[in-house]
Amino acid sequence: MEGEEDPSEAWEAYEDLITEYPYNPLQKPVIPYGHLHCLAGRLAAVKPRTRSLYLKFASVLATLRRTGGRVYIWEWNTLIDCAGKQWRKTSLTDYRAALDILSDMKTPPHLLDHSASGDPIIPSRRPSPPTSWAPVKPDVTTYTVLLSIAVRSKQHVAVRHALKLLRLSGFSPTRYTHLIMLRFYARTNQLSEVRSTLHRMKQQGVEVGLIGLNTCIWAFSSNGRVDLAYLIYRVLRHNVVPETGSKADDVAAAARYLRDTERLDIPPDLIPNQAVYTSMIQCSAYQGNMVQALHVFTDMLSMPSPHPPSLAAFRAIFLGFYRHGRKLGPANFTGDLTTREQHLPELSSWNFENLKLIFKAFMDLPEGYRLNGRIVYWIIVAFGRLSGNNPTVMHNVWEQLEGKYGRNWGGRLERVGRAIHSSKTVERRD
Numbered sequence: 032m033e034g035e036e037d038p039s040e041a042w043e044a045y046e047d048l049i050t051e052y053p054y055n056p057l058q059k060p061v062i063p064y065g066h067l068h069c070l071a072g073r074l075a076a077v078k079p080r081t082r083s084l085y086l087k088f089a090s091v092l093a094t095l096r097r098t099g100g101r102v103y104i105w106e107w108n109t110l111i112d113c114a115g116k117q118w119r120k121t122s123l124t125d126y127r128a129a130l131d132i133l134s135d136m137k138t139p140p141h142l143l144d145h146s147a148s149g150d151p152i153i154p155s156r157r158p159s160p161p162t163s164w165a166p167v168k169p170d171v172t173t174y175t176v177l178l179s180i181a182v183r184s185k186q187h188v189a190v191r192h193a194l195k196l197l198r199l200s201g202f203s204p205t206r207y208t209h210l211i212m213l214r215f216y217a218r219t220n221q222l223s224e225v226r227s228t229l230h231r232m233k234q235q236g237v238e239v240g241l242i243g244l245n246t247c248i249w250a251f252s253s254n255g256r257v258d259l260a261y262l263i264y265r266v267l268r269h270n271v272v273p274e275t276g277s278k279a280d281d282v283a284a285a286a287r288y289l290r291d292t293e294r295l296d297i298p299p300d301l302i303p304n305q306a307v308y309t310s311m312i313q314c315s316a317y318q319g320n321m322v323q324a325l326h327v328f329t330d331m332l333s334m335p336s337p338h339p340p341s342l343a344a345f346r347a348i349f350l351g352f353y354r355h356g357r358k359l360g361p362a363n364f365t366g367d368l369t370t371r372e373q374h375l376p377e378l379s380s381w382n383f384e385n386l387k388l389i390f391k392a393f394m395d396l397p398e399g400y401r402l403n404g405r406i407v408y409w410i411i412v413a414f415g416r417l418s419g420n421n422p423t424v425m426h427n428v429w430e431q432l433e434g435k436y437g438r439n440w441g442g443r444l445e446r447v448g449r450a451i452h453s454s455k456t457v458e459r460r461d
Contacts, residue, residue: 038073042087045070049094060098067095068103075109080116088113107136108172115180126189129180136167171202178208182215190215206237213243217250225250229294239295245306247295252314262289264311264327267303271334305331305338312344316351321380324348345393346406352389352413356381383417390414394431402436404444411447425451 045062052061074088088110092102114128115121174197181189197204209232216224225247232239239247244263251259262285269282289295308331315324324347331338390410411428418424429451438448 038070038077041070041073045091049090054094054098060100062094064095064098064100067091067100068106071095071106071109075106080113082117085110085113085117102136102167104167104170104173107132107167108170108176111173111180112176115176115183121180121183121185123184123186123189126177126180126184126186126193129177133169133173133177136169136173169200171197171200171205171208174200174202175205175208175211179211182211185218187219206232206240209237210240210243210246213246213250217246217253220250220254222250222254222256226293233294233296241301241304241307244295244297244301245310247293248307248310248314252318257314257318257320259289259293260311260314261323263295263297264303264307266297267301267307268330268334270297270299271302271336302336303330303334305341308338309341309344309347313347316347317354319351319355319381321348321351321355321385324351340392340396342400342402342406345389346409348389349386349406349409349413352381352386353409353416356383356386356413356417381417386413386417390428394435400436402432407432407436407444408447411444411451422451 045067048061054060071088071091074084074091077084092106092110094100095102095106111129111132114132115125118125174193178190178193178197181193197208209228213225213228216222216228229239229243229247231237232243244267248260248263251257251263266282266286266289269279273279274282286297289297308327311327312324312331315321315327328340328344328348331344332340393410410432411425414424414428429448
C-alpha cells in the first residue's frame, strides 16, 4: 500500500484481503497494523466526507480493533467528523451517531476467541492475541468536532449538549471553537451572542482572522447592520489600497469604532480574500445595493492581489436581479414606480440592460468553470422577470448556457427547460 496517493487501489486490496482471509484470533492478522493506519490516513485526506467514506473508514478502524490493534486519537476524531458529514444535511441523528463513537472510544474492543474447532460457544484455552488497546481519552479536538457537528445540525439542544461536554472536559475553548460558535450565532441571527463571543475572544487574546471577520459580515448584514459589514470591508480594502486625505481619516475612525465598540481588531496586514469579496457581494445584492455589489466585484478582479470571479458572486448578483428587478420601459420609467420606489434609486440599477451586461461577463468566463443548477436557475428566472418571459430572450439565454456549459443540471431545470421550449411562463417554484 506504500506509495499510493489515491486510496482507491489500497481500498480494493484491503477489501480483497479481509474477504479472502477472514480474521482468525489464533493467527497473526493478515494485514499489518501499519498498513491499516496508512490506509486510514489516506481515507482521512479524502474530501468531501461522504456516506461511502464514513463506511470505509469505520471498516478499517473496526478491523484494527478486533485484531488487537490500537486506534489512535486522530483516527477516532476523523471517524466522528465523518459521521457528522456523511449526509448532505446534518441532523440530530448524526450528532447522536457521533456520541456513540465517543462512547466506543472508551470501551475495550471485543476480541474474538474461538476454539480451534470453530465452535463459537466453547472458549479456547489458547490466549487471545496481544492487544495494545488502552482507554482513549478524548482531546479538545474531539469535543470541538462534536460541537461542529451540533452546529451543523442547527439543533439548539445538540449545541447546548456539546458545549456542556466541552465545559466538563476541562479543556479551554480553542480559536476554532470560538469560530464555530460565531458561525452558529450568525446563522441563527443572535447578534448579541456574536458580540459576546467577540468580547470573549478579545479577552482571551484569540485572533478573529479573516474567517471570523467574514462570519461577522454575514451576521451584521443579516441583522440589518449592513453599515457595520461595509466598515469591516472598507478597513480590509484600505489594507490593500490605502485611501488618502479625509477618506483615510474616515477609515481610521471606522477601525477605532470596530475595535472599541464591536471588539474587532483588524490588523494592517490582513487583506480581503475571495470569501470576503463574495460575502460582501452577496450581502449587497441581497439588500438591493447593486452599485456597492459591483464595486466590490470590481475590487475582486482588479486589486493588486486579484481573485478570479467566483460563481457564488455571480449567483448572488443574478439572484439580486430576480429579487429587486422589474420590467422597465425603454424610456423614463420613474412614472411607473410607486412613491416609495421613487425614493430608492438603487432599484433603477436592477434593469434589463444591466442584466444583459452581467450575463455577458458571465459568459466570458474562461474555460474550467463547472456550473451547478442553482446559478443557472437564477439566471433564467432573472431574465424571465425582467423580460416579461419574452420567448425569444429566454430561448437565446438557454441556448447560450447550453452551448457553453452543456446540459447536466437536472432537477427543476428540466421543468424550466420544457417551459422555455414550449414558450410557457417561467416562474419561481421552490
